Amino acid sequence: MAAKTVKDTKVYQLAFSLAMQIFQLAKSFPKEETYSLTDQIRRSSRSVCICLREAYRKKIYPAHFVAKVSDSDMENSETEGWLEFALACQYISQDKYDNLYDLSNQVGKLLNHMLNNPDKY
Template sequence: MTENRQSLINNHEDLEVYQIAFNTAMKIFETSKSFPKEETYSLTDQIRRSSRSVCANLAEVWRRRRYKGSFLLRLNDAEAEAEAAESQVWLKFAVKCQYLDIETARQLYSQYNQILGMIVKMTKNVDKWLLKKT
C-alpha cells in the first residue's frame, strides 16, 4: 500500500479488506436465506455470525492501532480463530449438505482466501498501520 493511499484511510470502512469482508458477509446472508428452516439455529446462524465477525474484528483492529500487541491480537482473531477460516468451514458444510451450489461456494471461499491474505499482509507490515506516537 502506498503512503498516499494509506493516508486516505480515515476509518475501518475505508479499508479494502473490510469492504471485501462486508460484501462477502452480505453475499452469505443473501445466499443463506435459501437454507432449510431446520438449519436456522445451526448452520445458517453460524455462517452468518462468523462472516459478520470478520468485519467486526477488522473494525476493532482499526481502533487498536495505537498498541502493537493489541493490534496484532485483533488481526489474529480476524484471520484465524474468529472468523475468516471458520466461515470457510461453514461454506464446506453448506456444499456437503447441498444447501449451496459449488460454484457460489468456491467464489465465497476464494473471497475469504483473499481476505486472509490481506490480513496476513497487514500482520507482516504491522508498523505501517500503527498510529504514530506524538
C-alpha cells in the same frame, strides 16, 4: 496513502461484501439449520468485519491490533469451514462455493499481510 478508517480498507470492503453475500444466501438454507449452520456462518462472516473495527480502534497499541486482526483471520477461517458444510449439505452450488471461497481467500491474504506488517496500517 493510508486508509482514514477501517471502512476505507480493501480488506474490510471485501469482508463486508462476503458477509452480505452469505447473509443473502443463507436465507435459502433449510429451517432446521437456523440455529446451527445459518447462524454460525452469518456470525463468523460478520465477525471478520467486527474484529477489524476493533483492531483499528486501538491500532496505536500494536499488540492489540495484531491480536484483533488475528481474531479476524480466525473468523474468516471459520467461515470457510461453514462454506464447506453448506456445499457438502448441497445448500449451495459448487460455483457459488468457489466464488465465496475465493473471496474469503482474498480476505485471508490481506489479513495475513496486516499480521506480518502491522506498522503499515
